[in-house]
Amino acid sequence: MTLLQVDNVSKSFRGLRAVDDVSFTVEEGSILGIIGPNGAGKTTLFNCVAGALSPDTGSVRLGGADITGAPPHKVSQAGMARTFQLMKPFASMSVLENVAVAAMAHGSPRRAATDTAVDVVERVGLGRWRDARSDGLPTAGLKRLELARALASRPRVLLLDEVLAGLVPAERTPVMELLETLRRDDGVTLVFVEHIMAAVMRLSDSVLVLEQGRVLTSGSPQEVTRDPRVIEAYLGEEPTDAGS
Numbered sequence: 001m002t003l004l005q006v007d008n009v010s011k012s013f014r015g016l017r018a019v020d021d022v023s024f025t026v027e028e029g030s031i032l033g034i035i036g037p038n039g040a041g042k043t044t045l046f047n048c049v050a051g052a053l054s055p056d057t058g059s060v061r062l063g064g065a066d067i068t069g070a071p072p073h074k075v076s077q078a079g080m081a082r083t084f085q086l087m088k089p090f091a092s093m094s095v096l097e098n099v100a101v102a103a104m105a106h107g108s109p110r111r112a113a114t115d116t117a118v119d120v121v122e123r124v125g126l127g128r129w130r131d132a133r134s135d136g137l138p139t140a141g142l143k144r145l146e147l148a149r150a151l152a153s154r155p156r157v158l159l160l161d162e163v164l165a166g167l168v169p170a171e172r173t174p175v176m177e178l179l180e181t182l183r184r185d186d187g188v189t190l191v192f193v194e195h196i197m198a199a200v201m202r203l204s205d206s207v208l209v210l211e212q213g214r215v216l217t218s219g220s221p222q223e224v225t226r227d228p229r230v231i232e233a234y235l236g237e238e239p240t241d242a243g244s
């Protein structure tokens with residue numbers, strides 16, 4: 001079943017078409033990877049889908065409901081959550097409090113929010129850090145906290161914006177395993193923007209390639225990485241496994 005349907009979405013900034021007539025669908029329980037060179041429009045597309053930006057044209061439907069241009073809290077209520085490239089937890093709060101606040105922002109009363117937070121913090125592997133101040137976490141812990149805050153709303157679809165960036169290879173594997181578990185055991189549908197190709201190849205059921213705001217191609221990870229147009233689009237960029 002199609003859970004997320006994006007049709008003909010465009011977004012311009014003062015004449016620059018950052019996202020240009022992009023359409024794609026995501027099946028429930030699947031993982032879509034979005035790749036593209038720097039400036040291709042990946043984050044802008046994410047913002048249009050997640051409600052941080054209103055698209056100029058096109059539509060976004062989640063589980064049949066039209067969420068085009070809906071504010072982030074409405075998008076969250078419809079079942080979508082996202083992580084941000086720049087993580088901004090409440091520094092002086094504990095890990096658990098940060099996640100509970102996210103659950104309360106989604107509308108849970110304090111008690112239920114705390115229960116959810118306990119569960120989600122455990123789920124992302126931060127159980128033993130739950131009472132630590134969030135500004136004491138290393139980068140890998142902050143990434144997990146960012147995931148936990150997104151999961152606090154119990155989303156059906158989770159949008160991940162470069163969740164592996166800044167992690168060394170040894171730290172990436174457990175996060176990838178966590179994402180696989182979320183899909184397998186919790187049925188969460190995942191859409192992720194990622195520069196690290198090893199992760200795209202491992203996690204994605206299908207891949208959408210953006211270039212200059214447009215869909216260059218889409219298909220299985222194997223199909224798109226063999227596509228000469230994709231190789232061409234990346235020429236001159238840093239090797240993708242370096243992360244960025």
Ligand SMILES: Nc1ncnc2c1ncn2[C@@H]1O[C@H](COP(=O)(O)OP(=O)(O)OP(=O)(O)O)[C@@H](O)[C@H]1O
Nearest residue numbers: 013016017018036037038039040041042043044045
């Ligand atoms: N708020 C904004 N105002 C003006 N231009 C913007 C804004 N946000 C993005 N852009 C421009 O839109 C284009 C697409 O940017 P976007 O950040 O979506 O690309 P990206 O694929 O996410 O890039 P990266 O991989 O570097 O994160 C770029 O040319 C960028 O400079």
